[in-house]
Amino acid sequence: MKTNHSIWSVAIAVGLALFAATEANAAVVVAKIYDGDTITLSTGERVRLLQIDTPELSPAECYAEEARVALASLLRSSGDVSLKTDPKLDKVDRYGRLLRYVYVGKTNINLKLVEIGAASPYFYRGDKGKYSNQMLKAAQNAKA
Secondary structure (H helix, E strand, O other), rough: HHHHHHHHHHHHHHHHHHHHHHHHHOEEEEEEEEEEEEEOOOOOEEEEOOOEOOOOOOOOEEEEEEEEHHHHHHHOOOOEEOOOEOOOOOOOOOOEEEEEEEEEOOOEEHHHHOOOOOOOOOOOOOOOOOHHHHHHHHHHHHHH
16 A cells, blocks of 8 residues: 555656646757647647647648648757746646647747748637737738
């Protein structure tokens, strides 16, 4: 019985440490870029970039591969990759993916994707987050 308790204690401690590291904006490692708005971390967690939408790879939509390549290029920029939540929005979606703003150094990658025209602002259920005004303006500028 004591062994089971110890195993659970260690598992909970590790889980809390990983959660705290992510929430404290510690550097993370991107293991896979699924598409233009979804990545997988080295921990196995999937992250859906907040407040943006890109074309789907499956089924193949127009500009989907280009959006994925744009995200990959931005993630290769110099600087640590970190994740930030939005206090106004959900932390996890219905598929269990973390909902986060992704940063490389001080650059908000979600916003940058909109600025370069690789993503559109997307407000699930109309909920606008911390950077919604900036995203809408960036989309107008990209379209122009």
